[in-house]
Amino acid sequence: MIRPDAELLLEITDLHAAVEDKPILKGVNLQVRAGEIHAVMGRNGSGKSTLSKVLAGHPAYRVTGGSVRYRSQDLFELEPEERARLGVFLGFQYPVEIPGVSNLEFLRVATNARREKQGSEELDTFAFEDHVREKLAVVQMDPAFLERSVNEGFSGGEKKRNEILQMALLEPVVSILDETDSGLDIDALRIVAGGVNQLATTDNATLLITHYQRLLDEITPDYVHVMAAGRILRTGGRELALELEQTGYDWVDKELAAQGVA
Amino acid sequence: MVSSVLAPVQERGRAALERLGLPTRRQEAWRLTDLKRLAAVAALPPCSTSVRHALPAPSEGVLRLVLDGSQPSLEGQVWPQGFSLLNHADLEQVLGQILDHCGCAEAWPVEFNHASSHQLLALRIHGKVPPLELVLSGGDGLVATRVILILDEKADLDLLEVVLAEGVSAHSHVIEVHIGQEAELRHGFLATADGQASLLAHLAVEQAPRSRYAFTSVVTGWSLGRIEPRVVQLEGQAETTLKGLAMSSAEQQLATHTAVRFDGPEGEFDQLQKCLASGQSHTIFNGAIDVPRVAQRTNAAQLSRNLLLSGQARVDTKPELEIVADDVRCAHGATVSQLQEDELFYLQSRGIGASDAAALLLRGACQEVIEQLPSPAQAWQPLNRVMESLDR
Ligand SMILES: Nc1ncnc2c1ncn2[C@@H]1O[C@H](COP(=O)(O)OP(=O)(O)OP(=O)(O)O)[C@@H](O)[C@H]1O
Ligand SMILES: [Mg+2]
Numbered sequence: 001m002i003r004p005d006a007e008l009l010l011e012i013t014d015l016h017a018a019v020e021d022k023p024i025l026k027g028v029n030l031q032v033r034a035g036e037i038h039a040v041m042g043r044n045g046s047g048k049s050t051l052s053k054v055l056a057g058h059p060a061y062r063v064t065g066g067s068v069r070y071r072s073q074d075l076f077e078l079e080p081e082e083r084a085r086l087g088v089f090l091g092f093q094y095p096v097e098i099p100g101v102s103n104l105e106f107l108r109v110a111t112n113a114r115r116e117k118q119g120s121e122e123l124d125t126f127a128f129e130d131h132v133r134e135k136l137a138v139v140q141m142d143p144a145f146l147e148r149s150v151n152e153g154f155s156g157g158e159k160k161r162n163e164i165l166q167m168a169l170l171e172p173v174v175s176i177l178d179e180t181d182s183g184l185d186i187d188a189l190r191i192v193a194g195g196v197n198q199l200a201t202t203d204n205a206t207l208l209i210t211h212y213q214r215l216l217d218e219i220t221p222d223y224v225h226v227m228a229a230g231r232i233l234r235t236g237g238r239e240l241a242l243e244l245e246q247t248g249y250d251w252v253d254k255e256l257a258a259q260g261v262a
Numbered sequence: 263m264v265s266s267v268l269a270p271v272q273e274r275g276r277a278a279l280e281r282l283g284l285p286t287r288r289q290e291a292w293r294l295t296d297l298k299r300l301a302a303v304a305a306l307p308p309c310s311t312s313v314r315h316a317l318p319a320p321s322e323g324v325l326r327l328v329l330d331g332s333q334p335s336l337e338g339q340v341w342p343q344g345f346s347l348l349n350h351a352d353l354e355q356v357l358g359q360i361l362d363h364c365g366c367a368e369a370w371p372v373e374f375n376h377a378s379s380h381q382l383l384a385l386r387i388h389g390k391v392p393p394l395e396l397v398l399s400g401g402d403g404l405v406a407t408r409v410i411l412i413l414d415e416k417a418d419l420d421l422l423e424v425v426l427a428e429g430v431s432a433h434s435h436v437i438e439v440h441i442g443q444e445a446e447l448r449h450g451f452l453a454t455a456d457g458q459a460s461l462l463a464h465l466a467v468e469q470a471p472r473s474r475y476a477f478t479s480v481v482t483g484w485s486l487g488r489i490e491p492r493v494v495q496l497e498g499q500a501e502t503t504l505k506g507l508a509m510s511s512a513e514q515q516l517a518t519h520t521a522v523r524f525d526g527p528e529g530e531f532d533q534l535q536k537c538l539a540s541g542q543s544h545t546i547f548n549g550a551i552d553v554p555r556v557a558q559r560t561n562a563a564q565l566s567r568n569l570l571l572s573g574q575a576r577v578d579t580k581p582e583l584e585i586v587a588d589d590v591r592c593a594h595g596a597t598v599s600q601l602q603e604d605e606l607f608y609l610q611s612r613g614i615g616a617s618d619a620a621a622l623l624l625r626g627a628c629q630e631v632i633e634q635l636p637s638p639a640q641a642w643q644p645l646n647r648v649m650e651s652l653d654r
Contacts, residue, residue, distance in 0.1 A: 056611045059603060084613035096608040100626025106609070109622070113613030149626070166612060 001202060002222050006033040009071055009174050009205050010055075016065035017054045023064065024050045026230035026261075032174065035202040039216055039241060040209045042227035043249050048209045049093050051227070052176045056090035057083055070174065084110075085117040087173030091163040091180050093209075098150040103162070106150045107132060111169045118171070135168040138195040156183030164195045175199075176207040181215040193218030213245045228252045229261050267353050268380055268408075275376025278368065285370050292370075294546050294578055296515050299486040303404070303432040303460045308378065312401035315426045324422075324638045326395040331381050331405035344391035344417075348384035348410065356384075356410065360438035364466035364492040365521070371462040371488065375436040379406035386412045387445075393420035395638045398435055400427035400459060406434040415442040415470075420636040422450040427459035427484075435463040441473040441500075450635040451479040453487070454647045457512055460486040467491065471499040471526070478634040479518070480644055482509040483651040487516040498526025498557055506535040507631035510543035510575070511652050517546035524557035527587075531562040536631055537579070538624065540571035540652065550582040551592065558589045566596040569627060625649060 010032040017025040024047050032038060040048055054061045055068065057080030068075040070088060078086070098106070108128045115122060123131055136143060139161045151159050160180050167175055177196065181189055196219055200206055208219060216224075216238065224240040225232045226249075233255060234240065284301055285292035292300075312330040320326040325342060341347075348356070358367075366372050383396070398407050405427075413419060427433050441447050453461055461484045469475055481487050487510075493502050508516040522531055537545035545568070553560050568577040581594045601623055609619035625645060632644045 056607075058607050058611075079616070080607065080610040081613050081615050081619075084611055090611050092608065092611075096602075096604050098605050098608065098623065098626055100629040101622055106612070106614075106622070109614055109618070110609075110612035113615075117613075170612070 001035040003033065003035055006035050006202070007071070008033055011069040012066070013068070014066035015054070015063070015068060017050060017061050017063050019050070019061055024230050025054065027066070028230070028232055030225065030232060032205045032207065034205055036222045037200060037206045037208065037219060039221035039224045040207060040227060041211065041224060041241065041244060043252065046227040047230040048227055049178055052090055052178045052207075052209060055176060056080060056088065081113070084170070085113050089167055089170055089172030089175045091167060091175065091177040093178040093182070095151050095159040095163055097152045097154075099152050101150050103148055103150050104132070104146040107146070107166065107169055110166065114170045132169065135165060138168045138198055139164045140191050141165055157185060157188045160184055161188065161192060164192050168195065168199060173204050174207070175204070176209070178209045179211070180208070181210055181212060189214065190218060213241055216241050226252070229256055267350065267357055268382055271357065271376050272380065275373045275378075278373040279377050282368070282370055282373060291519065291548070294544075295488070295517065296486055299460060299515070303462065303486065304374065306404040306432050309401040309403040309405045309431070312399065312405070313428065315399050317397060318641045318643075320395055321393070321638050321641045324393045324395050324641075326397060327383065328397045328399060329381060329383060329407045329409075330399045330401065331379065331407050336383075342392050344387060344389045346386045346388070348386055348412065353384055353410075356412065356440075360410075360440055360468050361436070361466045363468050363496070364494050365523070366464060366466050366492055369464065369490075371434065371464050371490065372436055374462065375406050375408060375434045375464065378404060378434055379408045379436070381406070382408045382410065384410040386414065387417040387419050388414045389416070390418040393422065393636065393638045395422045395424065398423060398425045398433060400431050400433050402429065402431055404432050404434065408435070409437040411437070411439045413439070413441045413445040413447055415444060417442060417445040419446070420448045420638060422452065422636050422638040424642060425451075425453035425461060425463070426455070427461070428456040430458050432460040432462070435461070437465050439465070439467040441467065441469045441475055443470040444472045445470070446474040447476070448636040449475065449477045450639050451477070451481070451489070452635065452639060452642060452644055452647070453479070453481045453484070453489070454651055455483040457483050457514060457651075458485055460484055461488065463489040465489070465491040467493045469493065469495045469500040469502065471497045474501040476503040476634070478505045478631060478636070480507045480632055480635065480648060481516055481518070482648050483514065484516060485514055487514065488519070489517075490519045490521070492521045494523045494525060495529045496525055498524050498529040498560065501530045502532070504533040504535070505631050505634045507628055507648070508536070508545050508547070509538040509628065509648055509652060510540070510545050512541045512543060514543045515546070516543070517548070519548045521550040521552070523552040523554075524560050525554070526556055527558045527560070529557060529560045529562075531560070533564040534631065535566045536568070536627065537566070537577055538569045538571060538627060539575035539577050542572070542574040544576040545578070547579045548582060549580070551584070553585040553587050553590050553592065555586045557587045560587065560590045560592070562590070562592040564594040568596070568598040570598060570600055621649065624652065
């Protein structure tokens with residue numbers, strides 16, 4: 001939902017970032033207000049995951065220019081864990097397996113870290129079990145997954161559900177979901193999309209990185225952005241995604257050439 | 263428990279030590295050892311006052327015995343059904359025999375133990391018995407303990423050995439185990455100290471056909487720690503599992519030297535050794551597997567996984583395969599890595615602080631071995647003990 005007077009949650013200005021010495025983000029501009037859902041699309045390798053990881057604070061990526069303000073704080077002043085506690089959430093394209101660490105324990109520690117910042121009371125093991133069971137319903141996930149190690153041996157789709165379960169527990173302000181739809185079967189896609197819709201409120205915002213209209217049929221975006229060569233090349237409404245479905249990305253090359261980029 | 267049979271053993275041990283002298287760098291098995299620390303251990307006086315450690319209440323149904331190298335008798339000990347002390351004649355016959363079978367004769371730590379120990383616990387196990395917990399507790403100076411266990415045919419035992427020590431002191435331990443046909447032993451070895459004490463432990467195990475032996479060691483916090491499990495499948499056709507965790511910090515040196523030999527066909531062997539080294543510490547793993555011609559159709563797998571937690575820590579890992587039989591499966595591998603950046607970042611991105619995230623990952627890495635310890639270990643909260651030792 002677009003409300004021009006809603007709180008500006010995320011303000012990305014001319015963001016540049018590099019891996020080692022290779023520039024990847026080359027001037028990203030984006031503003032996200034409370035209540036909005038943004039879809040970010042674009043070819044493989046265009047920099048979508050890099051943008052999401054820079055926002056979450058992955059140490060492999062170096063910010064080389066520009067700024068990001070999160071609720072009018074300088075995001076880059078904050079450690080990754082601090083960003084998470086303040087409500088920035090990244091749903092990973094490739095969730096990481098952590099053998100030997102129980103999913104339940106992991107979820108509890110993470111939830112309590114966020115709750116402390118929210119001013120909510122810490123949940124002990126018992127209280128948390130009840131709490132997490134409620135949230136499991138959001139993604140219709142089997143409680144058996146709580147007993148296993150974090151993501152270890154989970155199927156692709158199960159890992160993605162586990163990401164959304166974490167989102168449900170952490171009640172983020174800005175969620176960046178990197179290809180949460182890939183690897184999901186048709187039913188799972190509906191369930192996960194349903195979960196995301198359920199969690200979207202007028203006070204938070206979602207950035208959906210996706211390749212497919214299918215997800216956007218379930219979650220209606222307010223804005224659609226197309227990334228290319230480390231920038232947002234075009235922004236439109238939901239019709240832009242439908243158009244892409246028809247035309248593909250051929251026009252991207254022309255436009256980049258016209259702008260003198262590669 | 264104390265036994266006159268030990269007097270001649272002590273005599274021979276002392277003579278052997280004189281003959282052998284201290285190990286030197288030229289001996290392969292000692293090449294990486296901090297020999298200064300070994301010399302310091304050898305020079306320690308015998309323990310004069312043993313420390314009374316506060317022990318957690320044992321798990322229910324567990325028979326706990328405390329050995330401190332001095333206390334002479336277990337008189338009045340009530341033995342549950344299936345446990346009995348070896349009588350003098352049996353003892354004369356069996357003493358040292360398993361060590362010989364396992365190729366431990368003349369090994370310096372064994373002779374060192376012989377020369378110093380005057381306490382011996384020798385037990386026979388019959389049938390399925392309650393879990394046994396041996397607390398090997400130290401004091402000042404040198405404590406030496408020696409144990410012999412004979413598992414009769416079809417016997418079934420959970421054994422946990424817990425070694426505790428603190429301050430400038432050392433513990434020398436030798437255990438000999440015979441596992442009869444179709445018998446089963448789950449053997450845990452939990453050895454934690456405060457970074458000053460040293461440990462030399464030698465474990466000689468012989469297995470009759472169709473027996474099963476699962477050994478899990480968790481070793482941390484020793485200035486110089488060396489444990490040497492040596493297993494022989496007397497006629498093959500047995501199952502052996504070795505799981506080891508050595509976690510070193512500060513300036514500790516922890517060495518695990520395992521040796522498994524198959525003196526018959528169709529033996530099964532599975533090994534996982536994990537070493538975690540932080541600070542300026544050093545872990546060493548040497549895993550010998552000996553498959554002579556008689557050991558056709560042996561199936562063995564060895565994996566050594568190592569985590570380097572600091573730039574100054576050091577890990578040495580070496581498989582030592584001696585395979586003569588031709589129809590054999592023997593897989594082995596070794597990895598050395600650091601804490602994975604992606605795993606750390608994943609945890610951090612969920613609000614978990616960097617140092618908590620690292621601790622969580624370490625707990626995870628240790629858990630894989632720790633959860634294999636036999637049931638009495640629970641009372642000791644092994645995971646917490648290990649993590650505390652890292653913090654020290
Ligand atoms: N850690 C890294 N090391 C080296 N190159 C990297 C790294 N991360 C990203 N890149 C490079 O940066 C570019 C952008 O990658 P990114 O993962 O952001 O693309 P993407 O838009 O998410 O693609 P996809 O749709 O395939 O997920 C690619 O060329 C990629 O190879
Ligand atoms: Mg991507």
